[in-house]
Amino acid sequence: MPIKSILKLEIERVSILDEHGNYDEKLGAGLIPDADIVKLYEAMSSCRYLDEVAFKLQRSGRMGTYPQNMGQEATSLAAAYVLNQDDWLVTCYRENCGLFWRGVPMEAILLHWMGDERGNAMPRPHFATPIAVPIGTQMLHATGLAWASKYRGEKQIACTFFGDGATSEGDFHEAANFAANLDIPVVFCCQNNFWAISVPGKIQCSAPTVAQRGIAYGMPCIQVDGNDIFACVYAVKEAAERARKESRPTFIEMVTYRLGDHTTADDARRYRDQAEVDVWKLRDPLLRTRKFMESKKLWNSSKEDAMRQRIEIAVNAAVARSEQIVAPEVSDVFNYTFAELPDDLAHQRDSMQTHSLASEATVRTEGH
Amino acid sequence: MANLNLVQAINLALIQEMEKDDRVLLLGEDVGVNGGVFRVTEGLHARFGARRVVDTPLAESGIIGTSIGLAMAGLRPVPEIQFDGFLGPAYDQICSHAARMRTRTRGAFTVPLTIRVPVGGGIHAPELHSDSPEAIYAHQPGIKVVMPSSPYDAKGLLISSIRDPDPVIFFEPKRVYRAFREEVPEDEYTIPIGKARVVCEGTELTIVSWGASVLQCMESIEKSSRSIELIDLRTIFPMDLEAIETSVRKTGRCVVVHEAPRTGGMGAEVAAQIMERCFLYLEAPVQRVAGFDTIMPYYKLELSYMPDANRISGAIEDVFSF
Numbered sequence: 001m002p003i004k005s006i007l008k009l010e011i012e013r014v015s016i017l018d019e020h021g022n023y024d025e026k027l028g029a030g031l032i033p034d035a036d037i038v039k040l041y042e043a044m045s046s047c048r049y050l051d052e053v054a055f056k057l058q059r060s061g062r063m064g065t066y067p068q069n070m071g072q073e074a075t076s077l078a079a080a081y082v083l084n085q086d087d088w089l090v091t092c093y094r095e096n097c098g099l100f101w102r103g104v105p106m107e108a109i110l111l112h113w114m115g116d117e118r119g120n121a122m123p124r125p126h127f128a129t130p131i132a133v134p135i136g137t138q139m140l141h142a143t144g145l146a147w148a149s150k151y152r153g154e155k156q157i158a159c160t161f162f163g164d165g166a167t168s169e170g171d172f173h174e175a176a177n178f179a180a181n182l183d184i185p186v187v188f189c190c191q192n193n194f195w196a197i198s199v200p201g202k203i204q205c206s207a208p209t210v211a212q213r214g215i216a217y218g219m220p221c222i223q224v225d226g227n228d229i230f231a232c233v234y235a236v237k238e239a240a241e242r243a244r245k246e247s248r249p250t251f252i253e254m255v256t257y258r259l260g261d262h263t264t265a266d267d268a269r270r271y272r273d274q275a276e277v278d279v280w281k282l283r284d285p286l287l288r289t290r291k292f293m294e295s296k297k298l299w300n301s302s303k304e305d306a307m308r309q310r311i312e313i314a315v316n317a318a319v320a321r322s323e324q325i326v327a328p329e330v331s332d333v334f335n336y337t338f339a340e341l342p343d344d345l346a347h348q349r350d351s352m353q354t355h356s357l358a359s360e361a362t363v364r365t366e367g368h
Numbered sequence: 369m370a371n372l373n374l375v376q377a378i379n380l381a382l383i384q385e386m387e388k389d390d391r392v393l394l395l396g397e398d399v400g401v402n403g404g405v406f407r408v409t410e411g412l413h414a415r416f417g418a419r420r421v422v423d424t425p426l427a428e429s430g431i432i433g434t435s436i437g438l439a440m441a442g443l444r445p446v447p448e449i450q451f452d453g454f455l456g457p458a459y460d461q462i463c464s465h466a467a468r469m470r471t472r473t474r475g476a477f478t479v480p481l482t483i484r485v486p487v488g489g490g491i492h493a494p495e496l497h498s499d500s501p502e503a504i505y506a507h508q509p510g511i512k513v514v515m516p517s518s519p520y521d522a523k524g525l526l527i528s529s530i531r532d533p534d535p536v537i538f539f540e541p542k543r544v545y546r547a548f549r550e551e552v553p554e555d556e557y558t559i560p561i562g563k564a565r566v567v568c569e570g571t572e573l574t575i576v577s578w579g580a581s582v583l584q585c586m587e588s589i590e591k592s593s594r595s596i597e598l599i600d601l602r603t604i605f606p607m608d609l610e611a612i613e614t615s616v617r618k619t620g621r622c623v624v625v626h627e628a629p630r631t632g633g634m635g636a637e638v639a640a641q642i643m644e645r646c647f648l649y650l651e652a653p654v655q656r657v658a659g660f661d662t663i664m665p666y667y668k669l670e671l672s673y674m675p676d677a678n679r680i681s682g683a684i685e686d687v688f689s690f
Binding site: 064065112113115116117168169196197203266271327334337345348 | 397398400401402403405423424425426427428429430453454456457492493494495496497630631660661662663665666667668669670672673
């Protein structure tokens with residue numbers, strides 16, 4: 001018997017608005033109404049400005065370590081824009097733009113990075129999970145959340161975000177396998193930003209695309225230009241529809257770039273060439289969206305200036321509100337450990353005010 | 369002799385062991401070109417090349433699992449897990465495999481690896497970057513757990529760990545990384561695993577501690593008028609029970625201080641050992657000053673969580689007033 005090929009695979013890449021502002025009218029027809037693209041642009045610009053402010057806050061000791069989102073605004077924003085308000089958005093820590101669109105207050109994100117758990121508890125839409133810090137763990141939760149919806153016979157789906165580095169973690173593979181084999185309505189969005197702190201993408205994935213990792217699990221996969229909000233919207237729409245109608249997962253590789261350092265604790269100049277960054281600066285999602293809007297006479301410099309003013313006022317006000325929130329009482333450390341605090345934990349809480357657990361213990365010993 | 373901080377002392381130990389023994393290799397996330405997020409492996413990629421200082425995929429289970437294979441093949445891998453809170457995915461490999469290999473194979477296979485892990489709070493870090501999980505691994509039979517509190521000890525203990533025939537978790541207290549410098553010999557020296565250090569001698573009370581908490585103990589001792597002996601365990605497991613016993617028999621009083629949560633922490637083990645070995649010598653119950661049985665808080669409240677000199681002083685006074 002001859003050896004024959006039994007499987008040929010291909011990965012499609014979607015690009016609608018390129019870095020020069022060229023727009024594919026056919027693919028992009030009716031994708032995002034003009035009024036919406038203006039709002040999306042403002043959302044990205046606002047997120048970008050927050051990054052600038054947060055960086056300065058960290059440098060001046062007013063905030064802890066902060067991961068900038070710079071350059072990656074379009075990816076999560078596209079998902080939040082496409083999804084229903086009650087679809088789960090399960091993110092890691094570079095999806096501010098999507099979370100803000102969903103309605104998560106800016107103070108929530110600020111407070112989290114200011115070292116305050118209450119950032120995770122601020123009034124917010126129920127269907128956005130808190131920032132996930134360990135890498136690549138949250139895709140399993142998204143799969144479970146979507147599974148619950150399927151279990152209840154509801155049409156709610158889940159969409160999860162993670163980086164290229166996260167696809168090296170075992171949990172990613174388990175999530176993809178569960179979702180594909182159990183027909184879970186979840187959308188996997190991989191932000192391939194080329195860098196996991198200092199480690200380049202080729203060390204995470206030797207294959208020509210990250211997207212093809214989905215093939216191994218038997219799920220549809222696609223690569224999009226992640227700095228092209230139209231392409232991201234296109235792909236998430238298609239995936240969300242598949243999830244809702246067929247209860248099947250999709251893997252979307254969104255090719256983008258981390259323009260900043262990993263976090264404020266990092267210095268990317270130690271390990272990557274500025275020339276590479278400069279190339280990607282030209283591919284910035286904000287720049288090309290603005291070009292697009294200007295070509296359609298939706299935007300001009302006076303609108304840009306007015307927007308900039310609005311953004312600065314809003315972001316600075318959010319920062320001011322966040323900084324005015326004083327540290328919680330130390331009892332806060334205990335109060336959410338369980339629904340009902342065990343006696344010894346309550347004792348630890350009450351006695352820490354006197355800074356000595358031992359004194360309490362000794363008193364009790366003497367009492368016996 | 370050079371005046372080094374803890375980061376530099378560990379860096380020096382790694383260089384010397386790598387130069388001496390081609391079987392030693394480093395692997396982990398960002399340990400190569402970037403020199404580690406705390407710069408502990410700074411310059412080693414340039415010096416020893418990508419074959420021996422390996423930037424791995426982002427996968428803690430992968431880092432430890434492949435290290436086990438490397439070690440079983442006779443190499444001496446020194447993997448780094450970037451933060452204490454990221455040990456989770458590697459737990460299965462550490463406890464189900466590294467810890468058991470010698471026992472399961474009756475010595476036919478061994479796993480001589482040293483897992484370096486920055487540990488503990490107090491540096492304003494984000495969530496899961498400030499935990500103290502030493503008791504979890506000390507409780508797992510088959511793993512040695514080391515935690516130096518000074519540059520001198522770090523160098524000598526790391527060399528011993530790398531040369532040890534069994535798996536060692538080498539916890540590096542982040543708060544000490546750049547806290548102070550001390551004289552560290554350029555020459556090779558080792559500090560045996562399982563041997564505590566008497567930091568200062570005293571006759572009235574023994575403090576047993578390890579890691580960054582040793583610094584707070586010293587602060588508290590300086591403020592006290594009592595004669596206090598401070599024992600830095602340096603190795604959490606196997607514990608230097610003889611050092612504890614000798615000291616407590618002399619002083620009759622003991623306070624144990626650690627940053628990890630109180631319940632099931634290694635302070636409980638120290639207290640139990642003292643009960644078994646020194647009961648008739650005790651003037652007062654052993655007291656623990658520890659982290660609370662809560663999730664390590666985000667940094668706004670982390671200083672309320674960690675034992676400070678005031679809490680330690682309070683416990684000392686309580687023991688004396690018993």
